[in-house]
Amino acid sequence: MLQKANITPKGAFQLFTADNPQAFYEAYVVKGINLTIVSPMTVKAEMGKTGGSYANKAYQIDFGNGYESNIVVNNVPKVDPKKDVTLTLDPADTSNIDGQTVALNQVFNYRLIGGIIPGNRSDELFEYNFYDDYDQTGDQYTGQYKVYAKSDITLNNGTVIAAGTDMTGYTTADVNEAEGLIVIRFQEGFLRSVSLDSSFQAESYIQMKRIAVGTFENTYINTINGVTYSSNTVKTTTPEDPADPTPPAPNRDRMPLTVTYHFENAAPQPAKASLLPQTGSKDSAYLPLLGVSAILAGLGLLGSQRRRKED
Structure with missing residues (x-):
């Protein structure tokens, strides 16, 4: 199916399909309703310690034709206490x-x-x-x-x-x-x-x-x-x-x-240099901050892939 649409994923990817294509067509395509898919991601802890970036691109298949989205790049800063x-x-x-x-x-x-x-x-x-x-x-x-x-x-x-x-x-x-x-x-x-x-x-x-x-x-x-x-x-x-x-x-x-x-x-x-008082008693993704990928879909099969590049 992906091959017929000339889509070749690189690395890990997710695939979203309609359980009932006919019902999907009648509920969304005929009525002209757009769909947004939100796919939560967590940045790996190792990247927060080294810093780097990772990229994400989505594909959409409508009536057998494949279309690709723009590439989104997320930058992760190095945290160095x-x-x-x-x-x-x-x-x-x-x-x-x-x-x-x-x-x-x-x-x-x-x-x-x-x-x-x-x-x-x-x-x-x-x-x-x-x-x-x-x-x-x-x-x-x-x-x-x-x-x-x-x-x-x-x-x-x-x-x-x-x-x-x-x-x-x-x-x-x-x-x-x-x-x-x-x-x-x-x-x-x-x-x-x-x-x-x-x-x-x-x-x-x-x-x-x-x-x-x-x-x-x-x-x-x-x-x-x-x-x-x-x-x-x-x-x-x-x-x-x-x-x-x-x-x-x-x-x-x-x-x-x-x-x-x-x-x-x-x-x-x-701050004052004095003794302490006595106590009484959008483009950046983070750490394990949650990244979100939104994909606008019309009909059929949607696929997303992600590839990661570290500095």
């Missing part, structure tokens, strides 16, 4: 002490830089999380964190959140000190309010205190719309005090706890 170690809370300060020394009992920050999501995309952003599995034998969470806009963000109502704005109020944090886990999540309602034409990127500062001697590594996971992306691994070393060859035991005065921080929606504020 980063991690730093800082001594300040100023988003404008790019100093990074990764690979260097952290003194015993020193307070410092893990800086989690989320992946950037370009604008002009086809689907809403609904998940943007920071998952940090730190080494609780050497680091003690102080109970304080901050989240800042890394890029200018435009909302559907026209509001612009400037880069460097404090966005902690749009997040929640789940903390398990016993397991050394911190998960910072943006509220879904806020993410869905971000304009499809706007880029989105955020960064989080998690404040720690070094409580033991040794070398400690840390990697975090950035989850965006159901796909996980790993950051680089940072490493810091805390040497023994030469005046005291027996380093003190880690501070375990506080009982390990599991706590969830929830914030009310608040107007974003510009």
Whole structure:
């Protein structure tokens, strides 16, 4: 059938046919009713990690004659989260002490830089999380964190959140000190309010205190719309005090706890280089964002094929 219509699919394809051609003809062709076929697709996670593009073309067969549609190309950005170690809370300060020394009992920050999501995309952003599995034998969470806009963000109502704005109020944090886990999540309602034409990127500062001697590594996971992306691994070393060859035991005065921080929606504020407040307890397709292919049909057999090309 495809061969008679001079259609030769390349790669994977879908085929749509009428179960009852005569009924289909009477219900749609005679009445001049057009049909649109929507075929949901999910971009593979691997492409989100490498970036690339994929193309799609549809065919339609009417009374044995084959017709082809235009080619649609979807671009997938590479998501590349980063991690730093800082001594300040100023988003404008790019100093990074990764690979260097952290003194015993020193307070410092893990800086989690989320992946950037370009604008002009086809689907809403609904998940943007920071998952940090730190080494609780050497680091003690102080109970304080901050989240800042890394890029200018435009909302559907026209509001612009400037880069460097404090966005902690749009997040929640789940903390398990016993397991050394911190998960910072943006509220879904806020993410869905971000304009499809706007880029989105955020960064989080998690404040720690070094409580033991040794070398400690840390990697975090950035989850965006159901796909996980790993950051680089940072490493810091805390040497023994030469005046005291027996380093003190880690501070375990506080009982390990599991706590969830929830914030009310608040107007974003510009970032300030100050101490953190104490917390209480259309052309682009994305990540696994849902791609949609629409095919206008009149009668008979419709076929679609997809071929993928990676950078």
